[in-house]
Amino acid sequence: NAGVTQTPKFQVLKTGQSMTLQCAQDMNHEYMSWYRQDPGMGLRLIHYSVGAGITDQGEVPNGYNVSRSTTEDFPLRLLSAAPSQTSVYFCASSPGLAGRLAKNIQYFGAGTRLSVL
Amino acid sequence: SQQGEEDPQALSIQEGENATMNCSYKTSINNLQWYRQNSGRGLVHLILIRSNEREKHSGRLRVTLDTSKKSSSLLITASRAADTASYFCATAFAYSGNTGKLIFGQGTTLQVKP
Numbered sequence: 455n456a457g458v459t460q461t462p463k464f465q466v467l468k469t470g471q472s473m474t475l476q477c478a479q480d481m482n483h484e485y486m487s488w489y490r491q492d493p494g495m496g497l498r499l500i501h502y503s504v505g506a507g508i509t510d511q512g513e514v515p516n517g518y519n520v521s522r523s524t525t526e527d528f529p530l531r532l533l534s535a536a537p538s539q540t541s542v543y544f545c546a547s548s549p550g551l552a553g554r555l556a557k558n559i560q561y562f563g564a565g566t567r568l569s570v571l
Numbered sequence: 572s573q574q575g576e577e578d579p580q581a582l583s584i585q586e587g588e589n590a591t592m593n594c595s596y597k598t599s600i601n602n603l604q605w606y607r608q609n610s611g612r613g614l615v616h617l618i619l620i621r622s623n624e625r626e627k628h629s630g631r632l633r634v635t636l637d638t639s640k641k642s643s644s645l646l647i648t649a650s651r652a653a654d655t656a657s658y659f660c661a662t663a664f665a666y667s668g669n670t671g672k673l674i675f676g677q678g679t680t681l682q683v684k685p
């Protein structure tokens with residue numbers, strides 16, 4: 455059972471380049487989310503999705519786009535990379551259906567370490 | 572601003588000692604969770620406590636929740652070098668539209684010296 459898989463593990467971009475961070479889960483979870491982790495800042499929610507075709511913004515959405523065409527995949531797009539987007543990015547999934555909030559344990563991928571020069 | 576604030580930011584203890592980490596939050600919650608992150612890895616869920624619970628145990632972990640003070644604590648008893656990691660609290664807001672969103676605190680870095 456793979457769980458949550460993130461690719462790539464490492465990436466270096468130049469300012470202005472675009473790229474997509476991939477996230478896939480095989481647990482049939484409805485809820486998926488993207489976080490960024492910076493030193494001293496903990497994890498900050500970028501975007502999240504409560505099911506295929508439904509996405510919403512988190513705390514720090516600017517500069518990022520997401521889509522959820524299938525239950526399994528939740529890619530994160532950087533439209534025009536900036537040095538401020540240098541960070542470690544984590545994808546997570548959860549059963550998280552309405553009415554089952556008490557079971558919204560999140561399962562994390564291993565992360566993507568992104569450097570923007 | 573983030574929902575969870577953790578204290579201390581860093582903690583260093585000797586193997587065998589107990590480690591206590593605290594988390595405070597601002598708004599009403601449905602549940603509070605604790606996660607662990609080893610260096611260079613993703614987060615792993617440790618324990619969940621619901622808003623109507625006051626204490627919960629899992630192995631060497633003990634979590635308490637005081638909703639009147641909007642705070643929680645994580646106690647790791649008889650710590651081991653392998654417990655060295657960062658620990659995060661995360662809260663699920665108590666509103667009807669919340670289908671799973673968690674807000675994480677800044678974390679406590681625990682070092683357990685052999």
